[in-house]
Amino acid sequence: MERTPYEEHYRGAIVVALVTLLAIYTAIPRFWNVYLIPIWAVCGVISAILMFGSVFWLPFVGTDEWGGLPLTMIVFLTTVGFGFPLAILFALGRRSKLPIIKAVCVITIEIVRGLSLISVLFMMIIFLSLFLPGDLTIDKLLRALVGMVIFFGAYSAEVIRGGLQAVPNGQYDAVKALGLNYLKSHILIILLQALRTVLPALVNDIIGAFKNTTFASIIGIFDIFGAAKASLRDVSWTRYATEVYIFVALIFFIYCFSMAKYSAFIERRSSKERAR
Amino acid sequence: MSDTGGELVRISSLNKWYGDFHVLRDIDLVVGESEKVVICGPSGSGKSSLLRCMNRLESYQEGSITVAGNKVSDDKASLNRLRHATGMVFQNFNLFPHLMTLENLTIGPVYSLAHPVAEARAKALQMLDRVKVADQALKYPGQLSGGQQQRVAIARALMMEPRLLLFDEPTSALDPEMINEVLEAMKELAEQGMTMVIVTHEMGFARNVANLIGFMDHGCIREAASPEEFFNNPKSERTRAFLSQLI
Numbered sequence: 387m388e389r390t391p392y393e394e395h396y397r398g399a400i401v402v403a404l405v406t407l408l409a410i411y412t413a414i415p416r417f418w419n420v421y422l423i424p425i426w427a428v429c430g431v432i433s434a435i436l437m438f439g440s441v442f443w444l445p446f447v448g449t450d451e452w453g454g455l456p457l458t459m460i461v462f463l464t465t466v467g468f469g470f471p472l473a474i475l476f477a478l479g480r481r482s483k484l485p486i487i488k489a490v491c492v493i494t495i496e497i498v499r500g501l502s503l504i505s506v507l508f509m510m511i512i513f514l515s516l517f518l519p520g521d522l523t524i525d526k527l528l529r530a531l532v533g534m535v536i537f538f539g540a541y542s543a544e545v546i547r548g549g550l551q552a553v554p555n556g557q558y559d560a561v562k563a564l565g566l567n568y569l570k571s572h573i574l575i576i577l578l579q580a581l582r583t584v585l586p587a588l589v590n591d592i593i594g595a596f597k598n599t600t601f602a603s604i605i606g607i608f609d610i611f612g613a614a615k616a617s618l619r620d621v622s623w624t625r626y627a628t629e630v631y632i633f634v635a636l637i638f639f640i641y642c643f644s645m646a647k648y649s650a651f652i653e654r655r656s657s658k659e660r661a662r
Numbered sequence: 663m664s665d666t667g668g669e670l671v672r673i674s675s676l677n678k679w680y681g682d683f684h685v686l687r688d689i690d691l692v693v694g695e696s697e698k699v700v701i702c703g704p705s706g707s708g709k710s711s712l713l714r715c716m717n718r719l720e721s722y723q724e725g726s727i728t729v730a731g732n733k734v735s736d737d738k739a740s741l742n743r744l745r746h747a748t749g750m751v752f753q754n755f756n757l758f759p760h761l762m763t764l765e766n767l768t769i770g771p772v773y774s775l776a777h778p779v780a781e782a783r784a785k786a787l788q789m790l791d792r793v794k795v796a797d798q799a800l801k802y803p804g805q806l807s808g809g810q811q812q813r814v815a816i817a818r819a820l821m822m823e824p825r826l827l828l829f830d831e832p833t834s835a836l837d838p839e840m841i842n843e844v845l846e847a848m849k850e851l852a853e854q855g856m857t858m859v860i861v862t863h864e865m866g867f868a869r870n871v872a873n874l875i876g877f878m879d880h881g882c883i884r885e886a887a888s889p890e891e892f893f894n895n896p897k898s899e900r901t902r903a904f905l906s907q908l909i
Contacts, residue, residue: 556756559719564770564822565745574769578760656760 394447397436398456404429405459413648415655426467433460449527453608453616455637457527461599461609464531466592469538474577476543477550491543498540503601506533511605530602538595545587549580582656589649593642610634668695670826670857671716676725678711678881685711686722687881693826693874696855700868703878704904709861712878713828716859717748730825746775749819753831755811757803757818763790764799767818775822782821789817793847809840813847820851827851829860865908869893877901 408429412422437456440446452460479491498506510533511526518524553576561571581588603612614634617623623630671693678686685708693699701709714720716727718734718741727734730747734740757766767786771777790796793813795806803811812832819827829848833841845867852858852871862868868875868889875892877885877900885892885901896902 554754554756556752556754557758559714559750559752560756560758562719563717563745563748563750563819565742565774566770567774570773574773575758575760579758582760 394439394445397439397444397447398452398454401433401436401456402459404433405463449525452527454613455610457602457607457613458599458609458611461531461534461602461607462596465534465538465595465599469535469595470542472535472539473542473546476539477546478572480543480547481550494536495540495543498537499544501537503534503537503598504604506537507601507605509533526605527607530605530607534595534598534602537598538591541594542588542591545584545591546580548587549582549584550576552583553579585649585653585656589645593645596641596645597638610637669693670695670697670730671859672726672728673712673716674726676712676715676722676727678708678715678720678722678724685881686715689725689881689883691876691883691886693857693859695825696857697873698852698858698860698871699874699876700872701859701861701876701878702863702865702868702904703884707878708881709878710830713750713830713859713861716826716828717750718744719750746822747824748826748828749822749824750828750830751812751815751819751832753834755803755808755815755835757811757815759803762800762802763795763806763814766803766814767821770818770822786817786821789820790814792820792850793817794843807840808836809843812836812840812844816844816847816851825857827856827858829858829862831861831863833862833864863908865893865905877904879904 408426411417412426435441436444437449437452437460438447476491476495479487480495482488482491501509507530510529514529515523557575557579558571561575566574599609600611602609603615606612608616611634614630618627618630669692671691673689673691676686676689677684689712691699691712701712703709711720715722716729716734718736721736729744732740732744732747734744757763758769761769764783764786767789768779768782771782771785772779787796787799790799793816795810795813795817798806798810798814803814806814816827816832832848833844836844841864845864848858848860849867849871860868860872870889872889874886875889876883877892877896877898879900884898885896887897892901893905896905
């Protein structure tokens with residue numbers, strides 16, 4: 387399998403820098419604003435252009451040639467970015483009074499929770515192609531991403547459901563008495579409180595999702611861990627195995643530790659408002 | 663929406679069950695425009711359930727309730743009109759803890775009635791002034807005392823310009839010295855002609871403010887009378903027993 391040619395590596399580096407800077411920007415409460423959503427969307431488009439290429443002067447690079455830290459970031463952000471809204475929908479759906487919606491959510495959540503991530507990924511990679519017509523192939527990375535999004539969604543849905551149950555009944559009474567409809571009351575009142583309650587557990591899931599990106603290497607996607615293993619197959623690199631693994635571990639530690647510290651900061655910040 | 667001659671609420675032969683438990687039995691009650699009705703009675707007698715049926719926080723099985731010309735039912739449009747016509751003040755305030763006082767007040771008009779934000783803010787400050795907590799506008803509910811929180815809750819209900827205000831034991835969760843400031847605010851509202859249905863154990867307040875006092879026991883209204891008659895000459899034995907324990 388061909389990797390991204392060396393002279394195109396700068397593109398991945400730009401994606402990593404862009405995403406990291408934007409993440410830091412997003413993390414600062416002063417900048418919290420709805421404009422962050424289109425900004426992230428633009429960042430996604432720019433990253434996609436940089437990664438795929440084939441526009442402007444950039445030569446095309448297929449997803450099977452992607453690798454390293456940019457791929458890890460893409461897998462992580464896609465998982466959380468799509469998995470988190472999915473988790474909210476699953477959690478609300480599970481509490482829905484409409485039997486069909488409730489059944490779909492309960493069944494999906496319980497099946498996915500009963501599986502390990504690796505089996506979900508194998509299902510997406512191997513089984514899916516058995517069921518699809520022979521000439522129809524879906525991009526391997528895309529299939530893995532869908533698996534990871536559903537896995538994250540199902541797990542976090544239960545965490546969010548816990549938060550929803552912790553919102554006092556009086557809050558539901560109050561929004562009804564004010565005549566707020568389901569959508570508005572959930573966005574403005576109920577979900578905000580529920581998510582705040584379960585923030586520590588949710589960050590746990592998000593950090594877990596970051597570490598779970600390494601499972602991609604098992605199904606032949608070259609995230610940073612897969613890339614590390616691949617480069618060690620090169621004889622001239624083999625003797626640096628310790629250094630390579632320590633470096634990868636360091637990257638994971640920096641990202642995970644900052645997320646944990648950030649969540650502690652957010653908790654302190656919101657507990658100020660709720661001082662009773 | 664047609665009103666019939668100054669009558670705001672009409673409840674007729676209302677029955678409600680929680681499973682096998684018969685909480686409300688054949689309730690009949692009429693509340694006129696700008697009347698103040700106080701409902702009292704021992705705990706578990708169905709006072710709160712009756713109140714919560716009036717703005718459809720709870721459903722009922724038999725009978726009918728009409729509020730401001732809307733039949734209380736699950737019909738979406740009529741439910742919406744009902745919720746806009748009624749305001750409710752709860753025992754535990756139920757302010758939104760993650761929003762500042764001012765935002766607690768504006769959220770209803772802005773998101774439920776689609777009023778402009780600036781207009782809602784101006785009105786909110788006015789309402790907070792009316793219940794004497796204007797200086798707390800930029801604080802969070804957790805930073806206020808119980809009495810202040812309940813007055814904010816009253817202001818929040820007023821923001822929707824309701825025709826009927828429901829109070830569900832508004833002073834039961836308060837420290838004794840905070841009860842008066844809340845009752846004071848309610849009395850002022852009553853004097854301004856607001857129609858109010860109040861579930862409370864504050865008998866002094868009931869005597870001063872109510873047009874009608876209803877005594878509930880085991881899901882029935884045992885006695886409904888003017889304050890003078892209710893306190894001086896109660897008809898039912900059960901009412902007398904209840905009053906003798908209170909006074």
